[in-house]
Amino acid sequence: MDALTPKSESLFQVAWAQFRKHRLAVWGGRILLVLYFVAAFAGFFSPYDPNYYELYPPKGYHPPTRIHFVDPETGRLTRPFVYATRRTIDPVSLQPRYEEDPSQGKFYIRFFVRTPDQPYTIFRVFRADLRLFGVDPPGRIFLMGTDNFGRDLFSRLVYGAQVSLTIGILSALVSFALGLLLGGIAGFYAGRPFVLALPLRAWRGRGLVLGPLSWLLWSGLAAGALYLAWTYVRLTGFGFFQALALLAALWLAGFLALTLPFRSIQVDVDNLIMRLVEVIAAIPTLFLLISLRAVFPTNVDPLTTFYLVVGLLGFIGWGGLARVVRGVVLSVREQDYVQAARALGASDGRILARHVLPATASYVIVSLSLTIPGFILAESGLSFLGLGVTEPYTSWGLLLQAAQQGGFASFVDRPWVLWPGFFIFVSIMAWNFVGDGLRDAFDPRRRQ
Structure with missing residues (x-):
């Protein structure tokens, strides 16, 4: 069964x-x-510190780096590599332009590289400098380009x-x-x-403690409202909204003064x-x-x-x-x-x-x-x-x-x-x- x-x-x-x-x-x-x-694990997966940039040569708005898988000299597959780039200014748009510069050699992409000059922390506890990939300087690899500062x-x-x-x-x-x-x-x-304030006639037993305590809390609320209203008037000058805030604070203080001694205050x-x-x-x-x-x-x-x-x-x-x-x-x-x-x-x-x-x-x-x-x-x-x-x-x-x-x-x-x-x-x-x-x-x- x-x-x-x-x-x-x-x-x-x-x-x-x-x-x-x-x-x-x-x-x-x-x-x-x-x-x-x-x-x-952002530090491990990112090739650079997020705030790192070079003053010279500037890399502002550098397009994504082209990764080569075929050696142009032999036409065969090779280790992925990148070229360094040369920065020029377009004479018409005055915008920076970047061109590959093979004369500086090939910069092969290496995995699990260490960057002691750009350490990072994992969960703000462990300090490390190992990154998933990178290239040797002065080469740079920007998978998604750079911002205006070259980061x-x-x-x-x-x-x-x-x-x-x-x-x-x-x-x-x-x-x-x-x-x-x-x-x-x-x-x-x-x-x-809930009863949030006890009248004077209920001040017996536990009311001897809860009654004065509730009065103290409500008095603090009224004093705080008056202080905020007065500060608002003092900082912004007297006007319609300032008068409205002051009247609301005075009404709250008067209501509590007339209610607390004779009636309990209940709140749903x-x-x-x-x-x-x-x-x-x-x-x-x-x-x-x-x-x-x-x-x-x-x-x-x-x-x-x-x-x-x-x-x-x-x-x-x-x-x-x-x-x-x-x-x-x-x-x-x-x-x-x-x-x-x-x-x-x-x-x-x-x-x-x-x-x-x-x-x-x-x-x-x-x-x-x-x-x-x-x-x-x-x-x-x-x-x-x-x-x-x-x-x-x-x-x-x-x-x-x-x-x-x-x-x-x-x-x-x-x-x-x-x-x-x-x-x-x-x-x-x-x-x-x-x-x-x-x-x-x-x-x-x-x-x-």
Whole structure:
């Protein structure tokens, strides 16, 4: 009988089997594995440091180096090699032109070369100088050409992938942590308002501690609102909006002064979180990103800017997930196994973490894979506008900004500077294919 009984499979085993049947999703996953692997070991795969360039001879806007596989002297196949180039200026367009100079000899491509003058770190821990390929100086190999400073564009693309691809994942994790937490709290405690301030008549027992503490918190909120309003008036002068801000702060302080001694203040956490989601959703995403980024100075440390962009993208992206998680939690919290856990004395936190939120796992996995490309595109847009990652770090959006500064010539005379746009397109399409495959795998109606 045991041999005839079909083997039971978990939800994730069934989903994995279905995912493998989705050819586009499988290929999208393979492309992403390659991109993230190359980005993780960017120093090894790039022939040069991303900020390395030569003052003389200048290599600005050097086209991709031609790799020769046939020896022109014998006409036979040989080891791949490149020629050095000679720079001239076009008398008509005044643009630099580069011509091969065989008189300097052949520069054979070597693999697993060491560059002690250009070391790098792996995961900011291990120091190394081994690179996959390179040529002996004074020869240079530029697989995708150079930028306006003569920096190798392929090396900058590989290092830029570290920032663009990492920001996409980190921002999605921040967004989903907020969405799961706040959406779960909103659904689980819907209809159960919290008492955030106790009147004087309730100051007994635990109220002797909680009452003064709640008053202190609300007084701090009112004082902070008054301080912000006064600072706004002092810095910008008195006008209509300044008067409106000052009146709002005074109204809040007066309301608290008249309410705290006599009435308790109750807040429905579900209503509060959902209204916050609606406020964030009502503002256009790009405008909100630019506004929030403008609050911080533009001359901060580049690494701080990286974490700032991650936080901003995660902050504005959690609303949609919170709405869906809230709906799922509202239905799951009434299930028998949740009621049984509550009857056995399990705390709200344990019920939420062990029994309620796991029910949203399939939706979260699918939504996560479909959200990451949006964050990659948002980071590229911010960097393109000069509000994202700054030098000496690089990202695909920052490379596109440099290409845009060249104007129409970037399309006509030096199209290789548009490579970052191609990689943005490929990574976003790959993530979308993976997301479609996961959606079909977890949806019983779409399974094959």
